[in-house]
Amino acid sequence: MAASKGSTLASISARWLASQGRKLSTTATGLKKEGAAVVQEGQKFEMERRFTTEDVASYVSLCGDTNPIHTCDSAAQSAGFQGRVVQGMLYAGLFPAVIGSNFDGAVYVSQTLNFRTPVLVGDDLCAEVEVIAVKKLRHHYRVTFATHCFKKGDPAVVVGGEAVALLPV
């Protein structure tokens, strides 16, 4: 399935479905579960998570990041950290998880990420997404979310940014 320049996952998916005589909205409706959220500006959704040494090691196996600050206490301490560092893209993965868990059929379009504070193994995290813009299109909503992740009890953002997703109408 080749993508033309400037195509997005959403447009590709829509064309793919159209080639089968279907629409993105059909897909979304087909997957939408009872009680799924109805999108509105100002809504917030969150997920809490603590990553363990086993989680971090598992993610190393998945993505191949050999940076020892993630897997070795002495390397992490030599690098100035108080413990093993959780990979940024691992906890950033909580954002699509929050969105996908609240809006079945969501198609993730984009994400920006600004990493600000190290996250260590055992830190209690809260990933929060807030609906900041909703655009009603023909077959779906194009929704922009502010995405922030905090350590519990600390207002400092460990990773911030924005995500855009297509959600079912």
Added chain:
Amino acid sequence: MAASKGSTLASISARWLASQGRKLSTTATGLKKEGAAVVQEGQKFEMERRFTTEDVASYVSLCGDTNPIHTCDSAAQSAGFQGRVVQGMLYAGLFPAVIGSNFDGAVYVSQTLNFRTPVLVGDDLCAEVEVIAVKKLRHHYRVTFATHCFKKGDPAVVVGGEAVALLPV
């Protein structure tokens, strides 16, 4: 460790190290392995990876994304896909892995991601990062990378964007 507004992981790390009488460059040098790359504009680094059903299930456990298009053939097909869809943030994790594997001591600062084409379980992927700007700072390089991921044999970008990382001097 509270972060002031506008702080980055790099500045936090630098302050953290400074509080211990150390500098980021010391950290980086301490971790730098023999044969580590010397950063120059135009350099490209890549990593190949194929994600399996087990990988995708493992990532669901890690991040909590309950979207069934990742774990259920029939749900994926109902959604118009030819097979189970790999989570975008999973294969986007190849970018920091490429950077971290080539530059020990790298501190990841930011990443933008534009998802364009679905990736299915079993697709052969190639994640490529290219050095597009290098700024020499006092204790490290601030390096901007173009980040693109392709399916092998297909020039279409499945996810594109830019990453910024601090690398050892």
